[in-house]
Amino acid sequence: MPNHVHVLLSLGNQTTDVDNFFLTDDALSFSYQPLSEVMRRIKGASARDINLYLDRRGTFWQKDSYDHYVRDAKAFENILYYILYNPVKAGLVTEWREYPFTYYA
Template identity: 50%
Template sequence: MSLKTNYKNRLPHLAPPGATFFVTFRLGDSLPQKVIKELLTSLEITIQRLKREKPSQFKTQIYNERKKHFKQFEHQLDDKPYGNCYLREPLIAQIVLDKLHELDGSYYDLIAYCIMPNHVHVVIDTSIQLGDEHKILLEKVPDNYVQLHDIMQRIKGSTSFEANQLLDRHGPFWAKDSYDHYVRDEQELINIIQYIILNPVKAGLVQEWESYPYTYVKEGFELGG
């Protein structure tokens, strides 16, 4: 298996095996189609322009543009929560929470998450799959390594089925696409986790992040100053 695997949905993603990932996935009705189309079109136009104008700096530039895109995307999700916001229901949020913890220790090391009314933030470290039973790093990526997009399918597939049963509804529960970003260093990881845990505070759901029932940070993880 390649040490870096590219896959595509609407846009290209880079998912190095063993990396730590920040993933945001949302409910299927969490954004109007018009807004989604505008955001994606804007990013795609920018990507094509950067390819033409700055090919030597493309990797760095696209990294920055994806971060800008995510901020716009996130603002739309938080500003005026759209759709049915099923994740406000404690039983539905619990389904997602349970699944995130169920896969912890096998496919990834669960570092942090926050379940918002219409979307979920999660940070996972997939390097657990690159060690043997004694947690010694393997010399090559194993053939049974589970890629990020497959992990997300496991999370979204089963939780979609359970949530739909509980809500007595049919059809897609989650949006097809997820936003994912591989974390490049420790400081970026700290910044991302601080961003995640403050999400409910900034949205006016609680005054202190510790009060929100669907926020998690791995025990012993230092958030820094």
């Protein structure tokens, strides 16, 4: 989208080890990164790169973001559908697969 980004990600892999056993509280507090920190890093790195590309300075992203927690398979499906069809709804393409910035294959 030209003026915003949709990201669907899971932080659940931070709570288990390589064998899918839940981490202890000590290990979890060491390794877990909250969503706010993940978003801060994504926004910071992408803003820097985009500003360099556009040869500009200053704030790129809005301070806040809209977070929605996925609680079940149906919610996941609805959110994924919304993200994929957002460029279609905006009139940028006629089919979601035509949108060049869709990572989902």
